[in-house]
Amino acid sequence: MDGMPKGLRPERADIDHAYRLDDRYGRTEGQVYLSGTQALVRLLLLQADRDRRAGLNTAGFVSGYRGSPLGGLDQALWQAQAHLDARAIRFVPGINEDLGATAVMGSQQVESSGEGTVEGVFGLWYGKGPGLDRSGDVLKHANAYGSSPHGGVLAVAGDDHGGVSSSMPHQSDLAMIAWSMPVLNPSGVREYLEFGLYGYALSRFSGAWVGFKAISESVESAATIQLPSLDQGFLPVAFEPPPGGLHQRWPDLPGLAIEERLAAKIAAVKAFARVNRIDRTVLGTGGWLRIVTTGKAHLDLMEALRLLGIGPAEAAEIGLSVHKIGLSWPLEPDFALSAARGAEEILVVEEKAPVVEGQLKDLLYHLPAGERPRAVVGKTDEFGARLLPATGELRPWIVAKALVERIGHRLPERDFSTRLADLLPDEAPAATGPSLARTPYFCSGCPHNSSTRVPEGSKALAGIGCHFMASWMDRDTVGLSQMGGEGVSWIGQAPFSKRRHIFQNLGEGTYFHSGLLAIRQAVAAKATITYKILFTTPSP
Template structure:
């Protein structure tokens, strides 16, 4: 057995894994990995990274410039944007590179970065570019830096709803490994659905440092069966606003949901079927949920004994409702843990479209994911929740969930 030589320069060497990375450096490696994955698939692609720095994405330009040699060798161009919306406009153009058969590459995959207020000012470009679509061998990822507590911002911003308003899917990593994994997934989703894809970042996930699995073949992605419209979902040379909106409403959203289900982006983490209490969270909230359970001395074995199951959401919009229904079957209580404005909960409560056994869309009556279940925001993160109009506390020692009186 020989000792493995480890160097800080390993972070951008695709021959090395595992590697030590912070979240911003993971964005650099992500671009290199995507190029390598495309090359292995027989595609001659290029990458384009542009945006405007701002915490928690304030060091993207620094890390991209430090890796300029590796990025150039991988045909990845980094260019700081004059502002966020001009950067997004340039990425919109990158998806048109091969439309007339004149492009140098088979497609251009792109990464936009900016903090929450920059997302707001980019709304016009986001809507137009997302309606137009992405290249089948390109794809665009939007890394949005959120600051819910206003630690370094003039507003306490949450960006998901700006993307939802433009019909963009959103993925929410809970750490550095998932910045890589969800980034690879997001570009594949963008190509499949023709949509730009949001990658939610926060200081707790993007400014963290971890040892990660950086193999280019770590993610084995599945392409779901899906009834595509004539001409597919990607960007077209000749198109109209009416046709773009029809594809968006009737196909693209459901394509994104099908892609999430096929790749199991949302999954049961603790507990088994037959549990009675379920907890749902994504990204930073997942870390908070795990921490809260740890404070209550609830580990996986104890959760199973108490009849508790947990569900980790990777793609927060559109939510994989088929997977959620399967997990929620038989639960008496579901607690959705979210920050600021609700996103997962409103999809669960407001869904009006279901799936038949063949995965086809069908109209259905208004019902929650589990009939008889109740959904509430957490009143506290340390074991006290509002459910069915009553305060309930999980007693980890006795295994009971006693009523504590009406709220």
């Protein structure tokens, strides 16, 4: 901790010797230790408790499909079954993500049906990024049709920004924005409870489903968290909804009225966020340089400041302040304008695509020249040169490098070269001996060791799942499609190939999820293909 700037040093917590593991769900106040996955479970319990305190007779409903980084959420829900039952929260795993989303959509129809046993049902849908992509039609319709006034829905997207356990990296907020679905972007597991309760209140007010980013680095981490007070509610908001309101209703027939209602929902979201602010200034006030952050990138920025020795006093001397955006879309304009007012330059730090940066530039573009910052930079500088990457994952040293560059332009006397040199990764040493890298392989005793082999001269197509590792095991296995498309690519290749037959590996989970439809397509096309259904589940 030596050299850590004063004001950024974490407080040392006393050890609670009375703490028990089940306290993560049982304690009603104080601190609990939660993983990101467990925090999502605790969020449901808190929402039920908050409704009870408000005199509301509500229930909860959860559905979706597991997949890293949300691969353990179903297990966590089952383990908390007694706590869920005590609060009338029902968990029904989806066969796949889109059917799970359809089930959650049904939970929002309880309130308006006139046949409900409760006043409303708060829902939670979950799925990893590719699952959100395949569920686009359902989620778009569900958001348009709306949540119920005493229900509300969080759509939790497990985003794998680094492509660690996915066929490719993904960023789900871009799809959510296309569906006019507001997006909450917590920086880490410590914000899951606060942001989740906020999301339910926002969904109930606006009639929108609310997106909730749960990236790998947060949902797969753990932290000691202060439980929020359930007595602290949300402020009333003056907003005039259009005739018929913003929420789920029937009839709701096709037409332009649905599109107009979506625009009204976004206006309601901004109105709620203006009064009940989740964006906040976290370091300093004013200054020539305003740093705007969102999501996990906020932690990267704060760590970069710490490593550079920039605490509150140093930030004031330099003339910088930090402003954190919790609702990354739509950007609430009043806070954004107040954060930008009087700035010479704004640096936007966010991971992946410039979601906040683009909105901020649009918001500031029409300001009078004297009120507009000289530059808004992020992915590129004011001359178009790359500053922060729009691909991969941010790291504190990457942010520190960009920050030092911006400060250096304005204050060349500020020398961070020594500190920065200590942060930059070393070049990889030249290889001097045999590599110690271990190629991933099937577990000992796994049926994939034998089931992925093909007869001599044959070829197999790979599929989604750990059996994809057959691709590098000299087993004549090639190719990859999206989950549920296994074997269908052969239909387009076969008429123009010298090969007359191919095998397709298909995990039993994928078969149940969506692979059966691919088999039906292969049968309909009379494709010369043999599907191998790969079982890993042990026999009873």
